[in-house]
Every structure is written in structure tokens, then in C-alpha cells.
Amino acid sequence: xxxxxxxxxxxxxxQKIIKEYNIKHDENSSFALIINNNILExxxxxxxxxxxxxxxxxxxxxxxxCVNFKKKNEALYKALGIKANYFPSVVDATAGFGKDxxxxxxxxxxxxxIERHPVVAALLKDGLQRAYENKNIGCWLKKRLHFIxxxxxxxxxxxxxxxxxxxxxxxxxxxxxxxxxxKNMQFLRKIIKNNxxxxxxxxxxxxxxxxxxxxKRPIYAKPLSNEKxxxxxxxxxxxFDIYLPxxxx
Numbered sequence: 001x002x003x004x005x006x007x008x009x010x011x012x013x014x015q016k017i018i019k020e021y022n023i024k025h026d027e028n029s030s031f032a033l034i035i036n037n038n039i040l041e042x043x044x045x046x047x048x049x050x051x052x053x054x055x056x057x058x059x060x061x062x063x064x065x066c067v068n069f070k071k072k073n074e075a076l077y078k079a080l081g082i083k084a085n086y087f088p089s090v091v092d093a094t095a096g097f098g099k100d101x102x103x104x105x106x107x108x109x110x111x112x113x114i115e116r117h118p119v120v121a122a123l124l125k126d127g128l129q130r131a132y133e134n135k136n137i138g139c140w141l142k143k144r145l146h147f148i149x150x151x152x153x154x155x156x157x158x159x160x161x162x163x164x165x166x167x168x169x170x171x172x173x174x175x176x177x178x179x180x181x182x183k184n185m186q187f188l189r190k191i192i193k194n195n196x197x198x199x200x201x202x203x204x205x206x207x208x209x210x211x212x213x214x215x216k217r218p219i220y221a222k223p224l225s226n227e228k229x230x231x232x233x234x235x236x237x238x239x240f241d242i243y244l245p246x247x248x249x
Contacts, residue, residue, distance in 0.1 A: 013035060021119070032045050040123055054126075055097050057130075057131035057137070058130075062103075079242060080109065087107070089110045089111075090109050091112045091114060091166050092113045092114065093155060094168050097120070101167075104167070105140075111145050112148065114147075114148055114152045115149060115150075128147055153201060156208055164210050164212070167214050168205060168216065169216040198224055202243065203246075207245070209245050210245065212244060216238060216239075216240055217238065217239055229241040230242045
């Protein structure tokens, strides 16, 4: 995807990002990447009100979820199977802006995020590096949350650890009866599109994970695969379908 790049001055950091993620210049693109107060941001130039999107692991929303965390209310926590002496290793194969991955790492798990879209990957890495530098969360975050720019469909080829769990959060099917999703999800829909074969990604994940695969779905959506999942854990808006790895002969 071509992105229109706005550079007020010659910004070495922005140029490095462009080169690292092979992001092309396009004067006609409806999106723009900028460095604003040393933060990488993306905004939709087609909107009259320019709303910037950034990855911020220090946001009030993240802080609220952490401070108000209760095991009995977190369906994802239950789906992961975390116990007092068991914190599974996780590969988040559809990292996006990393919100769920951050929460999983906050709960004590080691998480490797994988993101293949260059713009989303650049935003994610920028947010992670800023969080690493924070005196309150940086120390434990460096130990638990990491990121690679790669295609999850090739995860079997990646020279990384084999995780206990592969976590998948595919792009949700559009529900015309509901209001528009939050602005960051609207951005993701526009720049990523929903053209991936997530059923195939599930099959790949079942070859890679050692213990289980967790697929996040909206409560109204059909399962990702026609193959029966082992069990499902639900909350008001979402459910987490748990599949087991393929048995090796």
C-alpha cells in the first residue's frame, strides 16, 4: 500500500521507518504518516476532521483495563488457561495495534506479536519502543512483549520459539445492524482490507501451537472454520473459540 508521507523537516527517524518497511510515497493516498512530538502517527486525509491514530500502550484505556482487571470478568484470561504457576507463551499472529497482546503480557505471559502490514507494523514498533522507555512498565514489558515484522502465514518458517498458544483475532465481518466500530478499527479496515484466508491461517496455527489456538470472534459471527472447536468462552460482545493443535503422527 502506498502512503502519503508528510515531513515538515528532514526527519532521520521517519526516513529510517520508510526504508525499514518499504513504504512508498503517493501524493494521492488518502492516508498520511507523520512524526508528531516524536510519535509516529497515521491519519485519514479524506476526513474533514483529521484524527490521528497511534499505538499507545500507556493510554488511559490500557491503564483502566489493567487497574480494574478481575479474573472472573475476563473471558480471554480464562481462554488462555493461566494459573498461579502457569503462564503460557503466546504468539499473537494477527497483532494489529497490539491491545490484546499487551493485556496478555500484563497478565504474566511471554508474547511475540507478528504483523505483516508495513504501516501497522511501523506504528506497532514505534508504540512498543516508547513503552519500553517508560519507567513504570518498561522493565517488565521488555521481558514479556516482543514484535517481529513478518507474514504469519509463513510462521512455520520463522526461527522463533514454538508457543504454547497461537492467538488469532481476524478482521471481524461487518454487522450492518450495529454502529460503526471504533476509529482505530475503521482505520484497520481501510488499510488492511479483509481479504485474508483466515481458515488457512488457523490450519497453520494448529501445526505450530503446542497446546491450543484461541480465535477471537464477535458474538454474532460464525466460527472461523467448519471444523469443530474444542470449547468456547464468551462475554457480552465476544467469544473465544479454542481449537487443539493437529496431532502429529
